[in-house]
Amino acid sequence: MPYPLEKLQYGLRRRLRELTTPAEAYALQVAAPHYSGFQPVQKCQRVYTVHISMNRNSNLSMIEKPQQEPDRDLNNSPDYSFYCVQDMIIKKFMLTDSPRLILDKFLLAPTAVCFDRCIIDASFVQQFAAHMERPLIRLSLVNCIIQSETAATYTCDAFNSLRKLTLMNCDLPALERASSFPFLVDALLEMNCTTLQCIDLHSDSLSVLDIDVDKFMTFFKAQRDAVTISFEISCDPDLQELENKLNTLFSDKHFKRLPDEAPEEEKRIYISYVGKEFLPEFIFYGV
Numbered sequence: 001m002p003y004p005l006e007k008l009q010y011g012l013r014r015r016l017r018e019l020t021t022p023a024e025a026y027a028l029q030v031a032a033p034h035y036s037g038f039q040p041v042q043k044c045q046r047v048y049t050v051h052i053s054m055n056r057n058s059n060l061s062m063i064e065k066p067q068q069e070p071d072r073d074l075n076n077s078p079d080y081s082f083y084c085v086q087d088m089i090i091k092k093f094m095l096t097d098s099p100r101l102i103l104d105k106f107l108l109a110p111t112a113v114c115f116d117r118c119i120i121d122a123s124f125v126q127q128f129a130a131h132m133e134r135p136l137i138r139l140s141l142v143n144c145i146i147q148s149e150t151a152a153t154y155t156c157d158a159f160n161s162l163r164k165l166t167l168m169n170c171d172l173p174a175l176e177r178a179s180s181f182p183f184l185v186d187a188l189l190e191m192n193c194t195t196l197q198c199i200d201l202h203s204d205s206l207s208v209l210d211i212d213v214d215k216f217m218t219f220f221k222a223q224r225d226a227v228t229i230s231f232e233i234s235c236d237p238d239l240q241e242l243e244n245k246l247n248t249l250f251s252d253k254h255f256k257r258l259p260d261e262a263p264e265e266e267k268r269i270y271i272s273y274v275g276k277e278f279l280p281e282f283i284f285y286g287v
Contacts, residue, residue, distance in 0.1 A: 044083055167199075167201050
């Protein structure tokens, strides 16, 4: 239960200050700027684009990438905490890597987050999202493995105002070559996310189209009028299997297949291929 800071004796305030991480110390001093015992003042720097990764020695690498300026190694500023307000790219985090490695150093207010080559579970997502100071606008998952707990365990307020979602070759380990997009549709439905404007999906398997039709239609209809969903499939599919999946998910009951661009004011779905065999791009829009 909460305990009033003003009731803490001076010695206990000093001990609390000693135990806090840089990010916690900064937040504490913002909450109680005039209380003695919380010194020294914790320095905090605003950063706009930061790349965070685990190196070969399992140590945290933190690199700021300012526009039109040289990269800056934030590890060279151990006495600072950092306030990220734009882009955060997190690379090569495994299940054994605690999100506290990030949360101890950063206050989180990015508009965009990218997970690259990470193994992600619900615990990591929930801890990370709980420290977000504002809702996320853009989320990217690139070459990640998503642990397949129930979709409800991935729901959090920080993600229910997304405008752009990018999913590139992300798998569920429990099912061989199974795309994680159907799983994320369940999570987005649980969050009642209706703000998406753009969804980019890249997969090397037709399993990305294995989505429950009713759930997909509920999700699709809930989004903004001009939402665009793009499927890019990097394989040479069996044409009959492909046609069957398209007819199932994008049936004439709900969609119209077009030979060229859909009207801008309509919800659109694009399906394209990157492979040895040339296949035409399929374009659908909701009817």
